[in-house]
Every structure is written in structure tokens, then in C-alpha cells.
Amino acid sequence: MALPSSTVENYLKAIYQAEMAQEDGTRLVPMGRLASALHVVPGTATTMVKTLAESGLVRYEPYAGVRLTAAGQKLAALVLRRHRLMELFLVEVVGMSWADVHDEAERLEHAASDRLIDRIDEMLGRPAVDPHGDPIPDQDGAMATPRYQTLLTCPIDTALVLARVTDQDTDFLRFLEQSHLTPGEVIRVESRDAAADHVLLRGAGDRSIVIGMRAAAKLLVAPPPPPG
Amino acid sequence: MALPSSTVENYLKAIYQAEMAQEDGTRLVPMGRLASALHVVPGTATTMVKTLAESGLVRYEPYAGVRLTAAGQKLAALVLRRHRLMELFLVEVVGMSWADVHDEAERLEHAASDRLIDRIDEMLGRPAVDPHGDPIPDQDGAMATPRYQTLLTCPIDTALVLARVTDQDTDFLRFLEQSHLTPGEVIRVESRDAAADHVLLRGAGDRSIVIGMRAAAKLLVAPPPPPG
DNA sequence: AATCGATTTTTGACTCATCAAACTTCCAAT
DNA sequence: ATTGGAAGTTTGATGAGTCAAAAATCGATT
Structure with a gap:
């Protein structure tokens, strides 16, 4: 499979985060939640999720919701890794404000190469959390999930x-x-x-x-x- | 006019650089040159250039070529500014190799905000040239063009x-x-x-x-x- | 001036991501 | 059991950017 587009990355990331936020045990994310997280209409989310399912990145249960497969989970975690390392880098090295780095990282996360991200990781001393306290997944997509x-x-x-x-x-x-x-x-x-x-x-x-x-x-x- | 897409930015940048490289005095860039610089077929370049002309960013002379308007020139210079500051930043601050930063900057230049770019400019002490010796345009798009x-x-x-x-x-x-x-x-x-x-x-x-x-x-x- | 070959333009089609709006399905309350 | 409204899906259309291939144009050489 070719490299995922920014759009695909954003869908995976949104599903990943919605799964985490789910209070009930089920990891099934309803289409409505996903759609509003991504600022698209529900029909768009349905369409996109079906193509993600064909790529094997999610499992889609019509009228019920969507959840990531192992492959999708890993990809999503790596997007999150890029995002959070970038945020910390922008605060620690570039000196940007805590409040501004999210939006900047939201775009840079799709443009930065793995090489750059790993270099940043190294510069920062392989940090565990970003400036907001969000945990940073490692190169394999594994992430600590403390329960606060x-x-x-x-x-x-x-x-x-x-x-x-x-x-x-x-x-x-x-x-x-x-x-x-x-x-x-x-x-x-x-x-x-x-x-x-x-x-x-x-x-x-x-x-x-x-x-x-x-x-x-x-x-x-x-x-x-x-x-x- | 809305913010230019990456594609538009890349066309403007390519036209700008092709104009500079032109040895004959004319700044008219033929479609073939532009198309191959962007790795698209000539028909694609023609189509895109016509829409750029409608936005007032270029002047298009059918069968002759294309040149930037003042507005297009400024936009192109600002893209080049983002690119070159990013390259220098990647070498000086991030410690990436001289040889690798071009491709990285090629993507980051479209994702970085003006805010980030200005911060980088400041960190680097408002540099005049990038790691390859290419001059860096200022915030207004003005650029020194020494003849070596x-x-x-x-x-x-x-x-x-x-x-x-x-x-x-x-x-x-x-x-x-x-x-x-x-x-x-x-x-x-x-x-x-x-x-x-x-x-x-x-x-x-x-x-x-x-x-x-x-x-x-x-x-x-x-x-x-x-x-x- | 006529022509041949290179360049350019046009046309028709395709992919990706999206929306609006019509239509389905589900479930909770009667 | 029925049903009404919320949630989800489908359908048809759109815009951006691209290609392949047919058609048009230009200009250099005869």
C-alpha cells in the first residue's frame, strides 16, 4: 500500500483518539462523533471509512461504528508520535508558545519525514510526554497510558x-x-x-x-x- | 483570494526559478520547461497556468510561455523564503546533513506558518543565504541577486x-x-x-x-x- | 510559400475528498 | 407491536489536479 494521504492520517488519528476517549469499554466509534471531530458531514465520514476498511486499516460495522485494526492503530500512533514530538520541539527548541504549537504541529505532522522526527526525538532526549502531558508513542507505536x-x-x-x-x-x-x-x-x-x-x-x-x-x-x- | 494550495505554490516557485535561469533576456518560460520541472505532462501545465492567469498571478501567452506578475513574483519569493530558511534551520539547528535538507524543506515549506518562519528567521539572525548559497528573500519578497x-x-x-x-x-x-x-x-x-x-x-x-x-x-x- | 517535426493546446476521463439532500435503519417510548 | 425521531447511509454533484491521446499551431528548412 502506498503512503497514506494527510486525510487518511487524520481519519486514523481521530478514530484513535475517539477510541481512547470512549468511557464505555467498547472501542466502537460512531460515525457522528468521527464526522464532527473531523469537521465533515456524516456522509463523508461513512464514505471515507469504507475505503479505510478496504485498505484493512479499520473495521467498519454499518450503523454501529468503526474501530482501528492493528495496522490502523500502529499508523495512527505514529501520526500521534509525529504530532507530539513536533509540539515539544516547537516549544523547547524553537521557543514557541505552549498555546500555539498544536495548530502548527497539526500541519507539520504530515510533512515531516521519519528521519526528521527521529532526529527531533534524539535531540529532545526521547521524551515521554509532550507539552500538554500527552504521552508520546515510540517508533513502534507503543504508548504508555497512565490513568489519571x-x-x-x-x-x-x-x-x-x-x-x-x-x-x-x-x-x-x-x-x-x-x-x-x-x-x-x-x-x-x-x-x-x-x-x-x-x-x-x-x-x-x-x-x-x-x-x-x-x-x-x-x-x-x-x-x-x-x-x- | 484564498490561500494558495501547495500545488499553486509549487507552480509559482518553478516559474520564478525558471525565469531566473533563463539566459536570454526574456522572462517568458515555455510550457515544456515548466512541465518537466514539475514532473507533469505539458497539458497539465497549460491547464494550471490558465487558472493561475485568471487569478492574476501570471501572464500567459499561448504558444509562447508564461511569466509571473508582480503579485505572483512576490508569492513565489515568499515560498522560496520559507524553503531556504527551513533548509538553513534544518542544518544549523536540527543538525541535518546539507545533502538531505532540500527534500525535507520541499514539503515543510507548505506546512510552516508565517509565524514559525519568522521565528526561525530571528533564531538564525536574519541570514542572507541558505546552506547552498542561495539568497533568502526578505518578508516583502525582495532578494539580492549577485551575479557570480x-x-x-x-x-x-x-x-x-x-x-x-x-x-x-x-x-x-x-x-x-x-x-x-x-x-x-x-x-x-x-x-x-x-x-x-x-x-x-x-x-x-x-x-x-x-x-x-x-x-x-x-x-x-x-x-x-x-x-x- | 509549402511542409515536417517539435511544441503546445484541447478533449475526455479519472481519482480523491468533499457536500447537500434523499433515503434507510435503529431503538426507545408509547 | 408500532412508530417517530435520531443516527447513519446512499446518491448525485462539485472542484482540484492529473494523464493519455487527438488536434492545432509554430517555425525552421527547403
Whole structure:
């Protein structure tokens, strides 16, 4: 099979990420979700998924959804690898803002050769996560998948490390940056108020921050850092 | 007008470079030249050039050829700028080989944002030339166009600086690198032999190098460096 | 001036990715 | 069991970019 087009890469990546995000155990991604993730109409997604199925990259169950085959999974993971290494490179080496690198990487991931990506990987010291805390798959497409809690489910009044931000929106990231809510920061949840739909945080330097529950669900935390 | 596709950018770039390479004064590029530069059949080039003409990017004279308008020239120069800054970046910052960066930049030039390109320009200290000695247009598309001599036309037995290499072929560049024939090196032509189709050079470290005349025509030299 | 060969243009067809809109299927609620 | 609405699929069309091959044009040589 020839090299996949950017479009194919984007479909595989979207399916991969939708599978991950699925809360129910099933990895079947409904067409509607896929279509809206890719900003195409549902009919387009159906058509494309059928050709992906013919290439053996996905399994398609009409009216039910789509899931990646092993081959599709590997390809998707390698696209994600390119994307995330590129993001980290743009932040660490080029000095671009955390908030801007997603969109840039979204295009560069389809243009960069494996050679370039491996060189970047080497320069960065084979990093495990990108600037948003998303894990970076290795050359074989294998990826660690730690299970973090969100700020909605984590214990109250406990020191935790902000590990990952699961939204790439530029304005949201800019806000987080200004609030010093970036991966690695130590924070604690002081209270939650379902009626007010907010979560009250205390960040580094005793900053007090109030965020909505929608936003809080996008911030993932890990157990406190090892002592010393 | 919407942003130009990669294809449009490649056509403009090819026309721009063909205009430069034209030895006769006319800047009219015949369809055949353009088509083969882009690896498409002549009919395809004709079709595409007609749509470029409708966008006001080129002037098309049927059966005669095509030339860029002011708007087309500027766009083409900005593509060249992205390409050449990217090449230099890949060599200087990423540490890729001189011989490999052309193909990589060929794809990245269409994916990199102006923001990224300007950041790279700044990091590199607003450089004037890329790793092959090709001049880099500024943000307005203006570009210095020094007129160098080739190793076929330069004076014999005179110290000269290798200024520019007008061929991006990977194997050719690899050969030059191994022979220490890279921009900035001081060399002199010891003799030319038209019958044997070769040029005898003396490079840095008293290296003696024989190259064919076809190759010699691709090496451009400048007057000796200023003393001191 | 007439012609031959090279170059260029035209025509018809194809692939990829997409949309709008008509049509199907599914399932949850009656 | 039936059915109404949501979700999914199909159909027909479009635009970009390309090729193969037929037709037209140009110009250099006779």
C-alpha cells in the first residue's frame, strides 16, 4: 500500500483518539462523533471509512461504528508520535508558545519525514510526554497510558501534580498558562460546588483560582511527587 | 483570494526559478520547461497556468510561455523564503546533513506558518543565504541577486570563494561535501580541458579534485575574500 | 510559400475528498 | 407491536489536479 494521504492520517488519528476517549469499554466509534471531530458531514465520514476498511486499516460495522485494526492503530500512533514530538520541539527548541504549537504541529505532522522526527526525538532526549502531558508513542507505536484522575474526581485538599491537559484550544491554554496551571505544577482542590458549577483551586505561590467544571474535567492530576 | 494550495505554490516557485535561469533576456518560460520541472505532462501545465492567469498571478501567452506578475513574483519569493530558511534551520539547528535538507524543506515549506518562519528567521539572525548559497528573500519578497561566475568562466589560478551550488541533488551534494567543496571554501581552478570535459581544481588543504564540466557549471564563485 | 517535426493546446476521463439532500435503519417510548 | 425521531447511509454533484491521446499551431528548412 502506498503512503497514506494527510486525510487518511487524520481519519486514523481521530478514530484513535475517539477510541481512547470512549468511557464505555467498547472501542466502537460512531460515525457522528468521527464526522464532527473531523469537521465533515456524516456522509463523508461513512464514505471515507469504507475505503479505510478496504485498505484493512479499520473495521467498519454499518450503523454501529468503526474501530482501528492493528495496522490502523500502529499508523495512527505514529501520526500521534509525529504530532507530539513536533509540539515539544516547537516549544523547547524553537521557543514557541505552549498555546500555539498544536495548530502548527497539526500541519507539520504530515510533512515531516521519519528521519526528521527521529532526529527531533534524539535531540529532545526521547521524551515521554509532550507539552500538554500527552504521552508520546515510540517508533513502534507503543504508548504508555497512565490513568489519571480529573479535578472533578480527585481527592480534596490533597497536594497533586498537574499531569495533563486534554484540550488544545489556544485560548484555553493561554488562560492556563497565565494561571500557572501547566503540567508539573503542584496544586490542590479546595472545594467543589456543583450548584455553582465551579471548582476552587490553590496553585503554586498560594494562587487562588476558580474554574468551571467543564474546564476542571480537562485537567488531569497524578499522585503527589515522591518526597525529596 | 484564498490561500494558495501547495500545488499553486509549487507552480509559482518553478516559474520564478525558471525565469531566473533563463539566459536570454526574456522572462517568458515555455510550457515544456515548466512541465518537466514539475514532473507533469505539458497539458497539465497549460491547464494550471490558465487558472493561475485568471487569478492574476501570471501572464500567459499561448504558444509562447508564461511569466509571473508582480503579485505572483512576490508569492513565489515568499515560498522560496520559507524553503531556504527551513533548509538553513534544518542544518544549523536540527543538525541535518546539507545533502538531505532540500527534500525535507520541499514539503515543510507548505506546512510552516508565517509565524514559525519568522521565528526561525530571528533564531538564525536574519541570514542572507541558505546552506547552498542561495539568497533568502526578505518578508516583502525582495532578494539580492549577485551575479557570480561559474568554474567554467572564472579566471584560472586565482583564489576564489565558492559562493553557491546550483543543484540540489542529494548524491551530488554528498560528493561535494566529501570533497570539501562547500560554500565558503577557498578554491582555485588549475586547468580546464574541453576535450576531456573536465576541470582541475585545488581546494583547501591542497586537495586536488577533478570534476566534469557539467558539474563545474553548477559551482559559482565570488572574488577572493577581503584580506585580514 | 509549402511542409515536417517539435511544441503546445484541447478533449475526455479519472481519482480523491468533499457536500447537500434523499433515503434507510435503529431503538426507545408509547 | 408500532412508530417517530435520531443516527447513519446512499446518491448525485462539485472542484482540484492529473494523464493519455487527438488536434492545432509554430517555425525552421527547403
